[in-house]
Amino acid sequence: xxxxxxxxxxxxxxxxxxxxxxxxxxxxxxxxxxxxxxxxxxxxxxxxxxxxxxxxxxxxxxxxxxxxxxxxxxxxxxxxxxxxxxxxxxxxxxxxxxxxxxxxxxxxxxxxxxxxxxxxxxxxxxxxxxxxxxxxxxxxxxxxxxxxxxxxxxxxxxxxxxxxxxxxxxxxxxxxxxxxxxxxxxxxxxxxxxxxxxxxxxxxxxxxxxxxxxxxxxxxxxxxxxxxxxxxxxxxxxxxxxxxxxxxxxxxxxxxxxxxxxxxxxxxxxxxxxxxxxxxxxxxxxxxxxxxxxxxxxxxxxxxxxxxxxxxxxxxx
Numbered sequence: 001x002x003x004x005x006x007x008x009x010x011x012x013x014x015x016x017x018x019x020x021x022x023x024x025x026x027x028x029x030x031x032x033x034x035x036x037x038x039x040x041x042x043x044x045x046x047x048x049x050x051x052x053x054x055x056x057x058x059x060x061x062x063x064x065x066x067x068x069x070x071x072x073x074x075x076x077x078x079x080x081x082x083x084x085x086x087x088x089x090x091x092x093x094x095x096x097x098x099x100x101x102x103x104x105x106x107x108x109x110x111x112x113x114x115x116x117x118x119x120x121x122x123x124x125x126x127x128x129x130x131x132x133x134x135x136x137x138x139x140x141x142x143x144x145x146x147x148x149x150x151x152x153x154x155x156x157x158x159x160x161x162x163x164x165x166x167x168x169x170x171x172x173x174x175x176x177x178x179x180x181x182x183x184x185x186x187x188x189x190x191x192x193x194x195x196x197x198x199x200x201x202x203x204x205x206x207x208x209x210x211x212x213x214x215x216x217x218x219x220x221x222x223x224x225x226x227x228x229x230x231x232x233x234x235x236x237x238x239x240x241x242x243x244x245x246x247x248x249x250x251x252x253x254x255x256x257x258x259x260x261x262x263x264x265x266x267x268x269x270x271x272x273x274x275x276x277x278x279x280x281x282x283x284x285x286x287x288x289x290x291x292x293x294x295x296x297x298x299x300x301x302x303x304x305x306x307x308x309x310x311x312x313x314x315x316x317x
Contacts, residue, residue: 076139190242
């Protein structure tokens with residue numbers, strides 16, 4: 001057996017789909033399928049039950065996949081040791097990041113990394129929290145920027161910052177005349193949510209739990225809708241479909257400028273409102289495997305994050 005074959009069976013177990021597993025491994029589906037079948041024949045066991053619509057892992061297959069994950073992690077640790085012996089800052093650092101942080105942090109972060117550690121380019125993987133945790137365990141990525149809470153996976157964690165949420169309402173909405181908003185006021189509105197899988201959806205539902213399930217008002221109109229990204233939801237707000245919550249870094253700088261704004265700088269369609277009192281917020285952290293030995297690389301990444309402009313958030317150390 002080879003490490004490549006172990007990587008393939010871990011991917012199939014994670015994706016429950018040969019095509020998606022092949023895509024995640026950057027190979028063709030026939031290549032992956034032949035390798036998995038070859039490993040099954042070598043072990044003389046059936047790892048997966050195949051049907052027209054899904055792939056399931058056999059009971060013995062689950063044990064073998066767990067061991068394969070461990071082997072891949074150990075193999076990755078050997079490579080990391082070799083790199084560290086030469087120069088821990090030499091060579092790429094593979095960074096995972098969730099969808100609701102990536103678009104707003106990465107532009108500045110990439111510039112900081114190029115400026116301070118050009119010999120360590122970032123290889124970026126944007127995905128859902130659960131997928132990034134799995135990729136950390138299997139060694140597919142070195143570290144990840146996530147928002148708490150998430151399942152304890154035995155990872156090393158370093159807090160980065162606490163990020164408050166703001167409400168977004170249509171510019172012609174009665175709430176737009178206010179300077180602040182309360183959670184009680186939002187409970188009366190149609191709430192726009194991210195789709196399932198986004199941890200920020202769960203954060204919003206903690207603030208407004210009554211939207212945990214789609215509900216209807218007295219006229220039979222659905223009280224909540226879903227969008228695929230924060231930017232899509234902002235456009236839905238602008239169209240008058242409802243209100244939503246967003247993290248502070250996703251708010252355009254000019255929307256909350258401290259100095260007086262020119263009229264043409266203001267968004268004519270939406271208004272961002274801070275919460276009255278102590279606002280809801282999320283804690284953003286950097287996570288990595290405890291077996292990851294490029295400590296200097298993690299430190300350099302943290303320093304680059306702290307060097308970024310992080311308006312409105314509370315930096316942690």
